[in-house]
Amino acid sequence: MDDNYDVLVAGGGLVGATLASALGRRPGLRVAVVDKSPPPPWPGGEYDVRVSAVNRASQTVLGNLGAWEAIEKRRAHAFCAVAACVGGDGEVLFHAADIGETHLGHMVENNLIIRALTERAGDSVVRITDSITKVHQDAAGVTVATASHGELRARVLAACDGPGSTVRAQCGFATGGGDYRQRCIVANVQFDGDHRRTAWQRFLPHGPLGVLPLAAGHCSIAWSCADARAAEIAGMDDAGFTAALADALDGRLGAITKVGPRLSFALSHMRAADYVDRRVVLVGDAAHVVHPLAGLGANLGIMDAAALAAPLLEAHAAGRDPGAQLVLRRYERRRRAENATAQAVLHAFNLVFTRDHLQSGTAGMVDAALTLANRVQPAKNLLMQLAAGLSGDLPALARPVLRGGA
Ligand SMILES: Cc1cc2nc3c(=O)[nH]c(=O)nc-3n(C[C@H](O)[C@H](O)[C@H](O)COP(=O)(O)OP(=O)(O)OC[C@H]3O[C@@H](n4cnc5c(N)ncnc54)[C@H](O)[C@@H]3O)c2cc1C
Numbered sequence: 001m002d003d004n005y006d007v008l009v010a011g012g013g014l015v016g017a018t019l020a021s022a023l024g025r026r027p028g029l030r031v032a033v034v035d036k037s038p039p040p041p042w043p044g045g046e047y048d049v050r051v052s053a054v055n056r057a058s059q060t061v062l063g064n065l066g067a068w069e070a071i072e073k074r075r076a077h078a079f080c081a082v083a084a085c086v087g088g089d090g091e092v093l094f095h096a097a098d099i100g101e102t103h104l105g106h107m108v109e110n111n112l113i114i115r116a117l118t119e120r121a122g123d124s125v126v127r128i129t130d131s132i133t134k135v136h137q138d139a140a141g142v143t144v145a146t147a148s149h150g151e152l153r154a155r156v157l158a159a160c161d162g163p164g165s166t167v168r169a170q171c172g173f174a175t176g177g178g179d180y181r182q183r184c185i186v187a188n189v190q191f192d193g194d195h196r197r198t199a200w201q202r203f204l205p206h207g208p209l210g211v212l213p214l215a216a217g218h219c220s221i222a223w224s225c226a227d228a229r230a231a232e233i234a235g236m237d238d239a240g241f242t243a244a245l246a247d248a249l250d251g252r253l254g255a256i257t258k259v260g261p262r263l264s265f266a267l268s269h270m271r272a273a274d275y276v277d278r279r280v281v282l283v284g285d286a287a288h289v290v291h292p293l294a295g296l297g298a299n300l301g302i303m304d305a306a307a308l309a310a311p312l313l314e315a316h317a318a319g320r321d322p323g324a325q326l327v328l329r330r331y332e333r334r335r336r337a338e339n340a341t342a343q344a345v346l347h348a349f350n351l352v353f354t355r356d357h358l359q360s361g362t363a364g365m366v367d368a369a370l371t372l373a374n375r376v377q378p379a380k381n382l383l384m385q386l387a388a389g390l391s392g393d394l395p396a397l398a399r400p401v402l403r404g405g406a
Contacts, residue, residue, distance in 0.1 A: 008154035015284030015301035016160030017117040022309035024124035032126035040111035053295030057389020067116035078103040135170035165286035177270035183230035193254025306397035
């Protein structure tokens with residue numbers, strides 16, 4: 001069977017859409033995206049409940065792909081500070097001005113990012129709405145069985161099909177990880193107070209509660225709770241949920257005036273031992289799943305997509321096989337250690353700040369430690385630069401001035 005495509009992207013979520021858009025810019029490279037669902041329409045009216053903190057590096061990738069302008073024109077909300085506390089007065093405040101920046105990131109609806117990327121890629125990328133059911137690898141390519149489009153064949157299969165990746169399972173990639181026994185409840189909420197363009201993170205005994213600024217008076221909340229508490233919250237009506245949230249926030253942002261529909265996600269961490277195997281490459285949540293407490297998962301995945309696009313495009317330009325192990329390993333080398341470090345830090349944060357000890361006598365100590373940490377400005381600046389994606393080993397697409405190709 002002839003190859004249908006050079007690169008087949010399994011999954012057109014935030015990460016798959018980024019990769020497809022980066023590859024679709026190169027004439028002559030045959031790229032297709034297969035996703036169970038069609039690309040979302042432009043969001044309008046009320047905010048969609050799935051919203052992400054997009055850091056500076058991801059913003060640059062989206063800008064270099066020509067998608068950021070359309071996003072910003074519709075609605076993207078810059079935040080210029082992040083404040084973390086455990087409940088008392090102790091707080092660590094990270095402010096963009098301390099590192100000479102105007103903002104640390106933007107809050108953007110996931111569907112808006114996917115739509116903008118899809119529009120930019122346009123007809124240069126084939127879109128197939130279908131489910132991948134089976135994958136077969138051989139020396140020359142990868143054959144993918146779909147539920148209703150028969151078999152598709154490509155020289156490279158990029159698995160961007162999320163945490164429960166069918167491709168990863170089909171190809172037998174080894175993974176490690178575990179269940180946090182937490183769920184994250186997300187909702188859009190309105191307050192009568194001013195969020196001051198600050199993202200708040202409150203570490204509560206059951207798990208971290210993030211309040212992320214949208215338009216004035218509007219916030220997105222991401223409330224991670226132990227399973228039992230999450231089940232209680234899921235059973236609450238609007239009034240009960242409002243009261244529980246107000247209690248958890250301790251009046252920080254004023255009175256809650258409206259709560260939107262809630263979604264809840266089981267939380268786990270996962271790490272693939274290898275990202276590459278016989279023309280199949282894992283990208284984004286298919287390769288690594290992190291706790292959402294720092295809003296980093298999609299940002300790591302967008303960096304993966306930017307880092308993978310570079311060797312694929314180079315191989316294509318040089319007339320080499322983009323599925324060669326050497327080509328794909330370049331991506332793996334660049335991203336695996338970086339993702340593992342981020343994962344370890346987030347895991348440790350969740351363990352340290354979210355346990356019964358915060359209910360026992362040590363909460364005061366953690367509070368005091370935060371007050372102290374707030375004074376260590378150089379360490380704070382370093383953390384801020386890393387989280388915003390302003391330092392570290394950034395792929396070319398994530399650098400503000402694009403020097404040719406990806
Ligand atoms: C509550 C919560 C809040 C978060 N907040 C943030 C944040 O603020 N900032 C941030 O950076 N990250 C955040 N994250 C993490 C972020 O959402 C994920 O890291 C990101 O969505 C991963 O993108 P992805 O494209 O790899 O996978 P997904 O978003 O899971 O997309 C996978 C795609 O593959 C498709 N697919 C799956 N299986 C198949 C199949 N068999 N055949 C065809 N298509 C298939 C799906 O339809 C989907 O479109 C958050 C996560 C959670 C749970």
